Amino acid sequence: MAAAASMVASSSFTFPSQGLRLPTRSHPCMKAQRRILRKDASNVIAATYELKPPPYPLNALEPHMSQETLEYHWGKHHRTYVKNLNKQVLGTDLEGLSLEDIISVTYNRGDILPAFNSAAQAWNHDFFWESMRPGGGGKPSGDLLDLIKRDFGSFERFTEEFKSAAATQFGSGWAWLAYKANRLGVENAVNPWSSENDKKLVIVKSPNAVNPLVWDYFPLLTIDVWEHAYYIDFQNRRADYISVFMEKLVSWETVNARLEKAKARAAEREMEEERRKKEEEWKPTDGDEDDEGLEMYVDSDDDSEAE
Amino acid sequence: MAVRSLATRKTLTLGLNSTRLTQSRALQTFSLPDLPYDYGALEPAISGEIMQLHHQKHHQTYITNYNKALEQLHEAIQKGDSSTVVKLQSAIKFNGGGHINHSIFWNNLSPIREGGGEPPKGSLGWAIDTNFGSLETLIQKISAEGAAVQGSGWVWLGLDKELKKLVVETTANQDPLVTKGAHVVPLLGIDVWEHAYYLQYKNARPDYLKNIWKVINWNYASGVYEKESA
Numbered sequence: 001m002a003a004a005a006s007m008v009a010s011s012s013f014t015f016p017s018q019g020l021r022l023p024t025r026s027h028p029c030m031k032a033q034r035r036i037l038r039k040d041a042s043n044v045i046a047a048t049y050e051l052k053p054p055p056y057p058l059n060a061l062e063p064h065m066s067q068e069t070l071e072y073h074w075g076k077h078h079r080t081y082v083k084n085l086n087k088q089v090l091g092t093d094l095e096g097l098s099l100e101d102i103i104s105v106t107y108n109r110g111d112i113l114p115a116f117n118s119a120a121q122a123w124n125h126d127f128f129w130e131s132m133r134p135g136g137g138g139k140p141s142g143d144l145l146d147l148i149k150r151d152f153g154s155f156e157r158f159t160e161e162f163k164s165a166a167a168t169q170f171g172s173g174w175a176w177l178a179y180k181a182n183r184l185g186v187e188n189a190v191n192p193w194s195s196e197n198d199k200k201l202v203i204v205k206s207p208n209a210v211n212p213l214v215w216d217y218f219p220l221l222t223i224d225v226w227e228h229a230y231y232i233d234f235q236n237r238r239a240d241y242i243s244v245f246m247e248k249l250v251s252w253e254t255v256n257a258r259l260e261k262a263k264a265r266a267a268e269r270e271m272e273e274e275r276r277k278k279e280e281e282w283k284p285t286d287g288d289e290d291d292e293g294l295e296m297y298v299d300s301d302d303d304s305e306a307e
Numbered sequence: 308m309a310v311r312s313l314a315t316r317k318t319l320t321l322g323l324n325s326t327r328l329t330q331s332r333a334l335q336t337f338s339l340p341d342l343p344y345d346y347g348a349l350e351p352a353i354s355g356e357i358m359q360l361h362h363q364k365h366h367q368t369y370i371t372n373y374n375k376a377l378e379q380l381h382e383a384i385q386k387g388d389s390s391t392v393v394k395l396q397s398a399i400k401f402n403g404g405g406h407i408n409h410s411i412f413w414n415n416l417s418p419i420r421e422g423g424g425e426p427p428k429g430s431l432g433w434a435i436d437t438n439f440g441s442l443e444t445l446i447q448k449i450s451a452e453g454a455a456v457q458g459s460g461w462v463w464l465g466l467d468k469e470l471k472k473l474v475v476e477t478t479a480n481q482d483p484l485v486t487k488g489a490h491v492v493p494l495l496g497i498d499v500w501e502h503a504y505y506l507q508y509k510n511a512r513p514d515y516l517k518n519i520w521k522v523i524n525w526n527y528a529s530g531v532y533e534k535e536s537a
Binding site: 072076077080117170171172173207208209226227228231232235236 | 480
């Protein structure tokens, strides 16, 4: 079950687990559900995506977000995205991929394929529930607050910008706080921020199901501004919903934890980049004189001879 | 609070041509057109609560923001500020489109006792049968395409004046039907933004689309069709 194990590992690395539950081979009723995905020898059990509940009871965000809203938003909308995702993935090449990989593949540089909406919305909603908590709101602290001050001037300026992005996302969509990693070329999509914003916090808004994963950003916080997110509680008053979200619902603890992972991943990538650059430099060319050169490099790489 | 005082039937006024002079510039501003029926008159297909919010809040907001954008555009044009002129295009499309679309929408609806839901007769009825086979087929198609719109948008029955045929189209957000073709005229539009149905139908957009046909005003669509195909 190595393939299955690695799927779980990769999906839980940096993003909220989408509830990938793989049946164990030994469970009797699972034997009947086993499906062979690939023509190669490995028997991989078809994984279905599950609807994960929010990390709090459906009434826990009252009075700021009603139980009724959660019942529909999570119980109907989110559930339908997951159901459709499973339907759309079954029997296709997408089967067995992690949710993030499905999002990446089906975004298709903006020419989105059908399963994108379901996959991205399934991911977005998991991320959204986890961005909130009962008794949330207030201010962040520590490193997160420092970075916010560095990149936005002040927490108040950040809040203004975030609220404005959420309010001006026309039609359906999302507003995000994200960590922009140090990458210039983003293959999958047009990168909305220039490289001046590398390794910085940025605010972005996105339409419909699009999320910052397609730009290879690391999302830290989101607010759903589809009308279904606020219509029961606020009707047309999106601005009020956004204010309440900021003041009473945001889970800065979760945002903090995500930031730590973002920084760790950025550091890893930097090391990987360095390593790759060095490998490029040290690649032997055709000329023979380089043998000596190669030896020199090898010598200097030896710690015991370090100067 | 105020039920729209429409004890007397009002004639259809689109409100698109109301003129008001602001300051010394002859800048036309727009105002919210009256509904030709009470808010509650479309029940149970569409609730009075929805109609009131939809009209007094959503449509009004598009108009307010449209007027604001137009004034800013006017200034920018006079100053020769091209960058601002271009920057305002999306606000004009969003809000102007919202005003256009909703103005059409109110006319596309009618209380049952005033003819809402009655199938189209005359030339539009013929054209529908010719283009789609039957009214039922057309209704299925519009409902299916409306249900399939991702996010916010509209589903339309339009007349392509160039090709001389009826078409079913969808537009995203508040894009007016003309964005699908300069010669395409809207006969009937159905708003599938969530605000158009959420308080009553919640996530069940297909149910909204099934029920709205009971209050669709085919008379209006016929009138436009006859005028535009003359």
